[in-house]
Amino acid sequence: MIKLVSMQPSLEKLRKFFRLEHGNKYDNTAIIGGLAKMLDYWEGEARADGVAEDVIQAVVSRLRSYEKLSPDGRAESLKGLWKRIAETYPEAGKKPKGQDQPSHRRSDVETPHKDKEQESAAPRDQERSKQHPPRQHKQKQAPQQRFESATSAKHSQTPAALSAELTVLQGVGPKNATLLEKLGMKMLGDMLYYFPRRYEDYSLLKPIQSLMYGDVVTVLGTIQSMHDRPARGGKLTVQEVIISDGTGALRLTFFNQPWLMNKLKSGEIISVSGKIDQYLGRIIMSNPDWESVEMETLHTNRIVPIYSLTEGITQKWLRKQMNSVVTYWAPAVVDALPDTIKHEAQLVSLGEALTQIHFPDSQARLKLARERLAFDEIFYYQMGVLRQKRDWQAVEGRRFTVTDEWLESRLAVLPFTLTSAQQNALNDIRKDLDTGRPMNRLIQGDVGSGKTVISALGTSIVVSNGAQAAIMAPTSILAEQHYRSFSTQLAGDNGYLKKEEVRLLVGNTTESEKEAIRAGLADGSIKVVIGTHAVIEPDIQFKDLQFVVIDEQHRFGVEQRAELRSKGTNPHLLVMTATPIPRSLALTMFGDLDISVMNVMPEGRQPIATHVLRPQERERAYTMIRAQVQQGSQAFIVYPLIEESDKIDAPAAVDDFETLAKEVFPDLKLGLLHGRMRPAEKDEIMYKFRDREYDILVSTTVIEVGVDVPNSTLMLIEGADRFGLAQLHQLRGRVGRGSKQSTCLLIPTHEDAAENDRLLAMATTNDGFELADLDLKLRGPGEFLGTRQAGFASSLKMASITDVDLIAKAREQAQSLFARDPYLDQPEHALLAETFERFWSSTSSDLS
Numbered sequence: 001m002i003k004l005v006s007m008q009p010s011l012e013k014l015r016k017f018f019r020l021e022h023g024n025k026y027d028n029t030a031i032i033g034g035l036a037k038m039l040d041y042w043e044g045e046a047r048a049d050g051v052a053e054d055v056i057q058a059v060v061s062r063l064r065s066y067e068k069l070s071p072d073g074r075a076e077s078l079k080g081l082w083k084r085i086a087e088t089y090p091e092a093g094k095k096p097k098g099q100d101q102p103s104h105r106r107s108d109v110e111t112p113h114k115d116k117e118q119e120s121a122a123p124r125d126q127e128r129s130k131q132h133p134p135r136q137h138k139q140k141q142a143p144q145q146r147f148e149s150a151t152s153a154k155h156s157q158t159p160a161a162l163s164a165e166l167t168v169l170q171g172v173g174p175k176n177a178t179l180l181e182k183l184g185m186k187m188l189g190d191m192l193y194y195f196p197r198r199y200e201d202y203s204l205l206k207p208i209q210s211l212m213y214g215d216v217v218t219v220l221g222t223i224q225s226m227h228d229r230p231a232r233g234g235k236l237t238v239q240e241v242i243i244s245d246g247t248g249a250l251r252l253t254f255f256n257q258p259w260l261m262n263k264l265k266s267g268e269i270i271s272v273s274g275k276i277d278q279y280l281g282r283i284i285m286s287n288p289d290w291e292s293v294e295m296e297t298l299h300t301n302r303i304v305p306i307y308s309l310t311e312g313i314t315q316k317w318l319r320k321q322m323n324s325v326v327t328y329w330a331p332a333v334v335d336a337l338p339d340t341i342k343h344e345a346q347l348v349s350l351g352e353a354l355t356q357i358h359f360p361d362s363q364a365r366l367k368l369a370r371e372r373l374a375f376d377e378i379f380y381y382q383m384g385v386l387r388q389k390r391d392w393q394a395v396e397g398r399r400f401t402v403t404d405e406w407l408e409s410r411l412a413v414l415p416f417t418l419t420s421a422q423q424n425a426l427n428d429i430r431k432d433l434d435t436g437r438p439m440n441r442l443i444q445g446d447v448g449s450g451k452t453v454i455s456a457l458g459t460s461i462v463v464s465n466g467a468q469a470a471i472m473a474p475t476s477i478l479a480e481q482h483y484r485s486f487s488t489q490l491a492g493d494n495g496y497l498k499k500e501e502v503r504l505l506v507g508n509t510t511e512s513e514k515e516a517i518r519a520g521l522a523d524g525s526i527k528v529v530i531g532t533h534a535v536i537e538p539d540i541q542f543k544d545l546q547f548v549v550i551d552e553q554h555r556f557g558v559e560q561r562a563e564l565r566s567k568g569t570n571p572h573l574l575v576m577t578a579t580p581i582p583r584s585l586a587l588t589m590f591g592d593l594d595i596s597v598m599n600v601m602p603e604g605r606q607p608i609a610t611h612v613l614r615p616q617e618r619e620r621a622y623t624m625i626r627a628q629v630q631q632g633s634q635a636f637i638v639y640p641l642i643e644e645s646d647k648i649d650a651p652a653a654v655d656d657f658e659t660l661a662k663e664v665f666p667d668l669k670l671g672l673l674h675g676r677m678r679p680a681e682k683d684e685i686m687y688k689f690r691d692r693e694y695d696i697l698v699s700t701t702v703i704e705v706g707v708d709v710p711n712s713t714l715m716l717i718e719g720a721d722r723f724g725l726a727q728l729h730q731l732r733g734r735v736g737r738g739s740k741q742s743t744c745l746l747i748p749t750h751e752d753a754a755e756n757d758r759l760l761a762m763a764t765t766n767d768g769f770e771l772a773d774l775d776l777k778l779r780g781p782g783e784f785l786g787t788r789q790a791g792f793a794s795s796l797k798m799a800s801i802t803d804v805d806l807i808a809k810a811r812e813q814a815q816s817l818f819a820r821d822p823y824l825d826q827p828e829h830a831l832l833a834e835t836f837e838r839f840w841s842s843t844s845s846d847l848s
Contacts, residue, residue: 007091008049010042014059014085018078026074028067029837036063040562041395044569055088162189162329169321175312182310191325192333192354195373195797196305200271200291201363208248211283215276219285220293221245223268228261243270251284269293291315303360322358330354336835337376338828341813347372357798374799375810380839382814385591387822389440392592397438397570398546400465402430410460414453414489421600422450428596429458432572439572442590444581445598446768447733448605451576452482454598455549456489458574463527464496467546471530472564474552476506476683477690481708482551483530490528497527505531505540508680536563544568550575578733579726580768591811599769607766608736610744612720612759614751621716621745622664629668629695633713633740637698638731640722642674651718651749657698665696673699701727703734710738720746725758725775729768 007015017038021030028034039060046056062081066074161168164187166177185191206217221243231238239254241264252272254260264270274288291306294316307318335342335350342349348356353372360366407430411418418426425443432439445451459469471486473479483504491497503517503526514534520526524543529535545568565571575593586595613621625635637660641652653674661670671694673685682702689697690709697703697712701723715735720728728746736742746759761774799806820826824833 007089008046008051010046010049010051011085011089013045014042015082018082021074021078026071026078028074029841033840035066039063040566041570043566044571048569052088055085058084162192162333163187166191169324171317172321179310179312183308183313188325188329191322192330193797194307194322195357197308198273198289198306199360199366200273200304200306202271202302202304208243208245208250210247211250211276213276213278213283216274217276218271218273219243219245219250220269220271221250223264223266223270224249226261226264226266228258243272251279251282252288252290253284253286255287303363303366305358326355326358330358334831336831337379338817338832341379341817345375345809345813347375350376370798371806373797374803374806377797377799377839378807378810379814380836382591382811383818383836384840386814386818389592390822392440393437395438395570397436397572398467399436400433400462400467400546400572402461402464406464407457407461410457416602418453419450419598419600419602421445421598422454425451425454425596425598426457428594429454429574430461432594433458433461438570439574440593441574441596442586442593443574443576443596443598444586445576445578446580446601447578447730448601448737449578449598450602451551451578451598452485453489455551455574455576456486459486459528459547459549460490460496462547462572463490467544468521468524468526468542468568469528469547469549470535470542470545470564470567471528471549471551472535473530473532476508476532476679477686478551479506479530479532480504486528486530501525501527503529505529505534507532507534508683509534536567540567542567546571548573552577579730580772582769582773597769599767606736606739606741608732608742608744610732610746610763610766612746612748612763615747615749616751618747621747624743624745625696625714625716626665626668628714628743632711634689634692634694634709634711635696635714635716636703636712636731636734637696638703638715638717639698639700640719642676642700653698653700656718660696660698668695670694670696670698673697673702675700675702701731703731708737709734712737713740713742714745715743716745716747718747719749720759720762721748721750723758725761725771728758728762729771732762 017030017035021028021035024030031037043056043060046059047053058081062077066077069077166172166180166185166188167174168188172180180186183194185194200218202220204218205220206215208219208221211217211219222245224242224244226242227240229238229240230236236256237258239257239260241252241254241260243250243252250272269292270290271293272285272288272290274285277284277286289306305319305322306315307322309315309318331351333351333354337347337350341347347353348368350372353369356365356369357373360369425445428441429439432441443451443454455471459471462469471479471482473482483502487495487499487502489495491499491502500520503520505514505517509517509531517526517529518539518541521529522541522543534540548564548568548571550564550573565573580599581590625637628635639651639653639656642654653672657670657672671685671689673682673689677685685694685697686703688694689712692711712735715732717723717728717731723731732744735744744762746762748759758775761771765771821829824830824836
């Protein structure tokens, strides 16, 4: 049994979090993002304090599963865990002076329960909450604890009935409640935030005779006839419905939906929404959204909400339930946003926004409602970003310094001179490593701008001081490329490490090699490991990990990044992406990171000649490919789809591969690569292409990240109008990696798409940042954000990051409030603190 005079700081911190969690009724809000979030740094701190490894692993194991437990289960879990810690460290079982030990008895945990009388008397409940608002309690916290807690012990003023189960509503029994839960609605409050996916504005209907090709419209008509027929030799069925509105007729085409023949009735009035297309000279609408329309809805001439549904729920029924909840409860929701912010940002009240977003009186009021709700999302996100950055800067990091002479000697052995952008990025890294705080930097550089050499130089600074570094890449082939680069730079003839001190760890590394690498990392004899997800396996332990590099960071999930970081004690973090990110988007999404931009290309790099061809010029493209192969080069042919789709009119890789291999290029060697292949299979195909066993690689977009095949000089992108600019630019960057002039050919799906703005922009510039700004305007932020966006976007129901003015407004207000009250401790911000906490608990977005 170990006897301590005082408890280790890491265990003291753990106890404080557990106490706060107890005060919060075990709702997993003691830390922003949940208790498991603390493992990002606590694990390293505990090892630095000398806490027993079995205790650390017990904490890690319990907290990783904590989120999935009920409040009762969480209470029992923390009680058992603390008992385990107290057995090893008796000091942990003693009460701190002047404080009571938190009780973990079942009776202390308020679990959600159902009070029938209260639920059935929702109006009285609201009245009581107005007359006797809950008292607000504020718990004292140690300074080092405050930045992890979002003052979540403060209590809500929101009417308690909004936490009632949905069965309190008339017409909602257990069965319907289960169906609504599938849509994400468990309580009345959830219904207020279940927003319509679109609207039908019956005051702005367009007659069929006025429809034009390309229009995206809503049309109202009466069903005249229905017909079901087979197509493609019986492989699919086509349902054709003719509707008329008295001015003309419109053909609706559906694929593989035979049940429509029973669902729709001749003479029924329906509204259909979609894009007007053309077939054999007649206007049609393919796979439109449709809905039956009641006559009373038409007579109101109003904007009608359309919600996403699940089987067993109808629009009419759900709208009725929504109307009763929104009408009664939306005005009762307490607005957390301070009046000063609403006034300065010219925002409507939250109650008004919730009412109008569901049942808008006009397009103008709908716009104001969207703006208010979108503002809230960006505002809370910005507050979290600012807080996380401050929190991370408060953590201590090890200093790593090198002399100017040492660095100049490393630069002198490079076979090229750094660009000005590379030099600036290197200076940024060097300063970060000498601040005494962990580096948290993003390098965003265009394809081929030389990010890898900068990350290797940063690694060399840390490793030369005796610590270890880990580099994680999304694919085995990219990891191997980095391994070759790092080995040459760190362990080559001009390096200072031995070859065996730099190792590659990927999925197909032999077990004996893996064992040797595990041992070398644990005892410190291996200084640098480069690999894929294999480097974050539980059995990989480092002696002194101080530098983490994550390449193509948007390809990794929150947990994976945190897992690698947790293998060291507050290690320095460098993340890289080859996707140029517009400044407005970078400031919003990555405001917690310091950003280095590499927008200067190395000398001698030739721009890639890009041409847009019409579909009938495809033979010309094939001739150019054949000519390149005959000159000893290789080519890519890229497709938007793996296989043909009934719903998407675009070429597909698998379907065209056989034609290309047997009819177009029968004398050449072709490989096929797509996302449904197993990782090992994909790697094998890429290695064969790199080693020139294939002349042409037919592929989907799986090649867009980091594949380096210097001998490939031509890329043909089919269905190019199906891609965004960011993706087209990434794909184009797979050629032009060597000294030869390279070409990229873009063929759109249809003749009229050849004038597509994105394709024309690709043909005029090779500047990824210029293209990124244009793509943000044309397509929105999805392509830039990757996995971070996945967590973030799940919380963004209204905000569009293309709205630069709204972003600027929300960021300005967040920064102003953060400067005055960064942790929302002031009494007037109690409800704001709770709303902020709720926002962050609903997203898995990563801020590192």
